[in-house]
Structures are given as structure tokens and as C-alpha cells.
Amino acid sequence: MRIAITGTRGIPNNYGGFEEFAENLSAGLAGLGNNVWVYNSFSHSFQENNHQGVGIIRKSALKGYLEASGNYLYDLKCIKDAIRREADVILECGYATAAPWYPYLPRRGTKLVTHMDGMEWQREKWGVITKKVIRRTESTAVRYSDAIVCDHPVIAKYYKEKYSVEASMIPFGADIRQNWDEGILEGFGINPGCYYLIVARLEPENKIQMIIDGFLASPVQEPLLIVGDYSRKYGKKMYRQYGKDKRLKFLGGIFDSEKLDHLRHYSIASFHGHSVGGTNPSLLEAMAAGTLIFAHDNPYNKWVLGENAGYFRSAAEVTDCIKDLGKLDRDKFIGNNLVRTRADFQWDSVVKQYEELFNSLVG
Template sequence: MTMKLRTAILGTRGIPNYYGGFEHISEYVSAGLVKRGHSVSVYNSHNHPYTQDSWNGVDIIHCYDPEYLIGTAGQFIYDMNCLLDARKRKFDVVLIMGYTSSSVWGNIYPQGSAIITNMDGMEWKRSKYSKPVQRFLRYAEKLAVKHSQYYISDSMVIKSYLKDKYDVTSQYIPYGADVFSTEEREQYDAKEVLKEDYFLLMARMEPENNIDAILAGFNSSNSQKKFKVLGDTGNRFGKFIVNKFANDERIEFKGAIFDTPKVRSLQNNSYLYFHGHSVGGTNPSLLEAMGSEALIAAHNNPFNKSVLNTDAFYFSNAEEVKHLVENVQRHDFEKNMVMNNLHKIQSQFNWERVIDQYETFIVECYKNSNYERIIADQR
């Protein structure tokens, strides 16, 4: 029988997920661990829309978060508040999601808890950050390695990077995704979504997601199809992209859509789904597209290739995007690619397996920490 542990999850804005990747996985892992008999607490920003003290059996601890008052600096204070609270509660395991605003507080990480950090993607590579911010993120990564006892990588590429750069061994545990369900299939509006009548892209409006190259390639093509773009275009780069392609009536900016069945229907029914992400670990929206049975064209980089292997088309620039737009067919070969990716979700990236891997690793880390503590006490 597996031992039952008291685990805290820090480093996110909280659950249920209203924000992004780490919130998404924290939601699944926390509820999954509770179902397996563990006691789990998740730290939520006091500004989080969910105000109850428990969610699906998970204890919610609300901590003061001044980000709304002072911007990014508030994230650091919020993480400090969470860590100070966690010190008092003496958890068996503290799981920290990411390191951007928490690793600077490494000296106050709870003593006596096994400290595990999910190391995130190589954040310092993101071009949206200025050079000083990129330097700080490299430093934060180094501190996370120094102050954590155990590490999780959500990508084999990051696992190799951590080994090469810091000589640390991390546990590879990917994100998960659900398979597109029959109920979700029935929720789309046939007037809105004509089968395989459009190309699709879904991403945050940031340069490293290659949105400019994808849309420039489509813009120069002779395609008669539409190109739907999902994502909030309110930031500076988003406005630049909307303005740049304003004269192409085929390109439709749909804004951010948080209605999961609708997003998955759009993925499922697209002719070709473009995934331009080039930085970070295993991307949740890529796994979702695979689970939604989308045919995928992905930016040619090790992160995407380690997930998709030969079951996608790849591009590196606008010219290659144009070639795909004008030449990709939907025959048996392409249908096999779609089915192979679906099988990967069912076998490698399904949530039950991901939660099992988290549970096994958390228990192992706790046992190791306790053993090391006993040895230290005997000296």
C-alpha cells in the first residue's frame, strides 16, 4: 500500500484553472492525488475567482497577492507569502510549479519538507523578455536547481538540458490531455465550423510562437480557405499582427476562447492545425490538438519533435508554411498521423498515467528525504 502524504502545491495563481499550463496540471494532479488518498493543499491568490476553502477534496489556502496593485513585483511577494505559510504547516512534500518568482526565496523553502520543483521551459529564451529580464531568469533557474532537492521536467529536451548544464537528474513527467469526447463533438455549431474548411492557430500573441511566419506564409498562398486565429490580440505584438494582416479577408482573428468544447471542435474540424510554439516544454495546447484528432503542422524544434515524432508536418519559415498550405492533402497517410497522435494521448499523455507518475515520484522523494534526514541525525 502506498503511504499517504501531506503535499502542498505552490507557484501557481491557483485552481480551478483560469490562467494557464501550471494551473491546468495542478488542477488534475491535486484532485488525482486526493482520489488516491493523499492530503493535498493548493495555494491560491486571494484575487482568484474561486473563493471556497476546498475544491474536489483539495484544501485551498488563500494567500495575499499584491500583483494587481504593483504588477510583476507582486508575484514575488505572493510566492514569499505562500512559502512563509507552508513553513508553518510542515508538509511532507512541497511541489513548486516553476521558479520564476519563487526561487529567489530559496533560503526560506520549508525545512523538513521534500522540495520538488517542476522546472518549466527555458523561460530565459522567450523573446518577449528584455535582456535584463532574460539574465534574471537564468539566475532564477540556477537558484531553483540549488535550493530544490528533486526536479521534474515536462519534456525530454529539458531533462537533457538540466543534466548537461547543472548535472542534475530530473524525473520526466509530461503534461496530460483528455481525448475529445462524444459530448464535446456534439456541442459545436455546424454553421460556425464547416468541416475541414479552414486552417487554425491557437496561441498567446508572442513572437516565439511564430505567428508572424505562419500568417505571412498563408498570406502569400493561393488558398481559398479561411485561417482562424485564436488568442487575445490586446497586447502590443497582437495589435501589430492584426494590423499587418488586416488586408487579408481570409484571416479571422477570433480572440481568446476559453470554452473548451468549442476550442476542441475547432481543432477537430480544422483542415490543418498550426502549432508555432518554439520555447518551453511539452505544450498543453499541442496535446489537446492531438487529443482532438487535428492534423498538425508544427514549428521544427526539438520540443515539438520529441512529442510528435513523424506524425506531423514541420515548418521553419513562411515559405515552408506556404508550401504546406498549398500542398497538404487529407488522405490515408494523413489520417494515420492523426490516429498515431491520438494513440500517444491514450497511452503516454493521459491524465491517469501522469497522476500515477506524480504520485510515485512524490512518495519516492519523501522516502529519500526522510532517509537522508535519519542518516544526518545519526552523524
Template sequence: MKLAILGTRGVPNNHGGFEQFAEYFSLYMANKGYDVSVFNSHTHPYQEKEWNGVKIIHKNDPEDKIGTAGQFFYDLNCINHCKSEHFDVILQLGYTSSSIWSKLLPKNSLIVTNMDGLEWKRSKYKKPVRRFLKFAESLAIKSSDFLVSDSIGIQDYIKKTYNKESKYIAYGADAFTTPNEVVLNTYYVKPYNYNMLIARLEPENNIESVLDGAVLANTKEIFLVVGKHDVNKFGAYLKNKYKEHPYIKFVGGIYNLDHLNNLRYFSKLYFHGHSVGGTNPSLLEAMASGALIVANDNVFNKSILKDNALYFKDEKDVCRIMDDAVLFEKYKKEFKNNNVKEIMLNFNWDLINSQYEEYLLSKLNSNA
């Protein structure tokens, strides 16, 4: 199989969930002997043409000059390259900025698309953009030979809305087994004496509800907000709103996985507010690190966490949970053990990667 992975800013990961998956899966496939290429933005800090056996194809990405619109041109450049070099399978991660070019995809390649979350539901977008995203979703459905859903909720949605089958394959994570308190010194926190969240600072991640709850709570422990706060208006708005509350600390993006794992492991409460579709990678990582998770009450989070988390709907729930002194001692060990076991059984990277490999091979062979 000659495989191309399209739709990310590139590997190694320094951005987000799809990039992380592309990193793990491309390395897995290269180690298995497949011919694997990943498209990288020309602005990606890694500038070599190969990474651990994975071919890197840099393409012009004007996002740094013209903003979000640049993603469309970047995807166009990647798709045009696919027309000049034959790939057996093109694995598209997401569809937002690539589906409008779907007619340009090569007819002699198998197109498999991971449908991501319900992008058109994201409240950060204005109504015209959300209408476009719904249209882009339908284009991706029609133009793909096969579809992958990263959650049962998305799989059900695609079946109900488009009467299309999709293969459920989640993201992966590695169980965290090497806690090291020394890492905490970098962030001026002490074990089990702080709360935290990790997210892109966007409205649908319910960050404002979580932080409003922290303000309402009588407990004023340090609250670490991990995520780039200087890349959009909402991030700047949040940082300004809570500037009078010194215990709420915006620490920016952190991409050192060992640091993130230790911060999650030693946190008192870990808040996961994501509400728009998909199996979020940061949720699996929180489970794998043994954090006591407080998640937004929605079908996507509940389908993964089941009964092994606390849930909130609004800032009042957050306040109540933060002020309940017995929850940590009551649930930490039980939820930790159950979540780590779930990761090891159903979400480990070897399993996820092998599921993708088997699925792509089966579809390639059936279309030979």
C-alpha cells in the same frame, strides 16, 4: 503525504498549462486520500476554500495592480504561508518568480520543482530580464531537493548545463471521443474548412510566421487565432498587422475544453508554433483531439510528435503546406490515429498523475 502545490494562479484552471496540471493532479491526489492544498491568487474567480476535496489557499496577488512584478510578491506570500503550515512536500511549478525567495522555503519540507521550459530564451524579454531568468533557473536548481523535467530536451539540458539529474514526467491529455459539429456554429466555421492555432500571443510561439504564411498562401480559408490578444503589446501588434485580412480572426482566449476539442477536431490544419522548451499542454491536447498538426521544426515538438506531423521553419513552409491540396487527405487519418494512440499509451492523465504520485512518495520515503 501532505502536499502543497505552488506556482500557479490557481484551480480550477482558467489560465494555462501549469494551472491545468495543478487541477488534474490535485484532484487525483485528493481522491486518493492525500491532504492536498493549492495556492490561488486572491483574484482567482473561484473564491471558496475547498474544491472537490482540494484545499484552496488564497494569497494576495498584486499583479493586477503593478503588473508582472506582482507575481514575485504573490510567490513570496505563498512561501511565507508554507513556513507557517507544515507540508511534507512542496511541489513548485516553475521557478521564474519564486526562486529569489528560495532561502525562505521551509527546511523541513521536501522541495520538488518542475523546471518548465527555457524561460531565459523567450524573445519577449529584454536582455537584462533574460539574464535574470538564467540566474533564477540556477537558483531553482540549487535550492530544490529534486527536479522534474516535462520533456527529454529539458532533462538533457539540465544534465548538460548543471550536471543534475531530473525525473522526466510529461503533461497529460484525454483522448477526445465526442465530436459535435454544433459547437462550430458559435465560431461561424464549417468542418475541415478552416485552420487554427492556440497559443499565448508571444514572439517565440512563431505566430507571426504562421500568419505571414497564411497571407502568402493562395488558399484564403478562415484562420482562427485562439489566445488573449488584449493582454500584451505583441497581441495588439498582431491584431493590428492582420486587420486588413478578414479571414484571420482573433477570437480571444477560449477555456471551454469541449469547444477547444471540437475546434481542433474539425480544423483542416492545426498550427503549433511553440519553440521554447517543454512538453506543451496544448500540443498534447491537439494530438488527443485528432487534429492534423503543423508544428514548428524543433527538438521539443519532434520528440513528442515524431513522424506524425507536418513541420515548418518559416512562413514559406507555412504557405507551401497550406496550398498543398493533398496533404489533408494524405495524412489526416494516419497521423490522427497514431497521435491518439500515443496519448492513450504514454500521455493519459492517469499515467502522468500516477508517475508524479510514485515519484513524490519515493523521494519522501527515501528522505524519511
């Protein structure tokens, strides 16, 4: 099959969850003998034409104040190019800036599959008008897609109840590392078991401020490492407000999977504040790395973690998680999460499910 993946900033990942997803899925599909290509913006740091057997096609994307509106044009250019190249299937990652074009696209036999992401219109960063626009766009995506994919049963249920459509429920994946090296921490100036951790995009719906406030109210002296790009609006706000506190270390964005795995593995605990989305890749990677997890209490995280985590809904409950850490069965939680990851969140299985879906559409 000829498969195009659109809707991301490109691979290898240097931004977030969808880019991590596209990198792993594309390599897996290519490894099964498919002709796969991913669209990158010209500004992406990777400038070669092939990554792990996956073709790279570059399109221009606006930056700065025009970035939001530029995303609409970027998605349009990528999808039109994929149709021109006679892709059998286009997998669009997200719908907010792509679906408005769907009714006007000449498909020419190309099947369009949309990954619906999380509940995009619930994100705290959007205003009232933007949320209404996104909900209307959601309806367009459902109507004009040949298939939609959700990565979480709660989200699939939402589309079934609201639109009477059966979404393909395919989670993200994670790889379980077998070998660990404490020396990798030396570059960060930290020791194993002597720090707490957040790995997340610094956005309001990821409860960054809630976690920081709860952590600073706790009695612990170990630092909280914050891994996430703080060059954007909300990240800048967090850094201005908290950057001088000696118990916090803003490390910026880190996209080296080996370093991230080791930071997670050797942490006292890893906080996961994501509150609006499905099976978040960062959460699965924390599970696969074998760390104790404190997660925001919502149906998305609870379906993934079950009873094998500490949960919080407020800064005060973050503080309680830290204070009560010694009462938790750490080894049991970590062991159960590793078992769950092996059983349900392996990339090989995820890739095969996508290939089966695409084959069913192409015929």
C-alpha cells in the same frame, strides 16, 4: 500526503499550460487520497474554496504595470503559507519568480520540488539583462530544490549536462474524448472542416506572427481562428496589425476544454508554434483531439510528434504546409498521434509518477 501546488495563477485554468497542468494533477492526486491544495490569486474568477476535491487558498497578486514584480511577492507568500500549513511537499510550477527566495526559506521538513518549465531564458520576450537574471535563478532553483522535474528529455538532458543533476522526466497529459458534437461549433459561426486553427498564448516565442504571415500568403479562403487572450502587450500588437483581415478571426481566450477539443477536432489543421518549451499541453491536447498538426520544427515538438506532422521554421514554410496539405497522409498522422497519446501522455500515468516521486522524498 499533504501536497501544495504553487507558482500558477490558479485553478480552474483560465490562463495557460501550467494552470491546466495544476488543475489536472491536483484533482488526480486528491483522487488518490492525498490532501492537496492549490494557490489562486484573489482576482481569479473562481471564488469557491474547493475544486474537484482540491482546496483553494487565495493570495493577493499585483496587476497592471506592477504585475511582473508582484509575481515575486505572490510566489513568496504562497510558498511561506504552504510551509506554515505543514505541507509534506510543495510543487512549484516554474522557477523564475520563486527560486530567488529558496535560500531563505525555513523548510521545517517540507520538501520542495520545482517543475523547471521550458528553457525560460530563451523566450523571445525577455531582454538581455532579464535572460541573464533568469539563468542565474535557474542555478538557484537546481541547487536548493529537493528534486526538479522536466517534462521533456531534451530539457532533462540539459540539466544533466550543465548541473550534473538527474531531473525526474514526467510529461504532461491529455484526455482523449470519445464523443463529438458538431453543434458545439454553431456558437462560433463556423462549419466542420472549414477553418484552420491556432490555440496558444499570444507570445513571440509561440511564432504567432510567423503563422499568420504564412497563412495570409497562402491561397486558401477558409479563415484562421486564433484562440488566445489578446488583451496583453503582444496580443494587442497582433490584433492591431491583423485584426481587420477578413481571413482571420481573433476569438480571445477560451478555457472550456470541451469547446477547445471540438474546435481542434473539426479544424482542417491546427498550428502549433511553440518553440521554447518541453511537452506543451496544447500540443498534447491537439493530438488527443484528432486533428492534423503543423508544428514549429524544433527538438521539443519533434520528440512528441515524430514524423506525424507537418513542420515549419518560417512563414514561407507555413505557406508550403498549407499548399502541400493534400500530399500528407492525414488519417495516418492523426491515428499515430492518438496511439502515442494513449501510450505515453495519459493523466492517470502522469499523476501516479508524481505521487511516486513525492513519496520517495517524504519517505
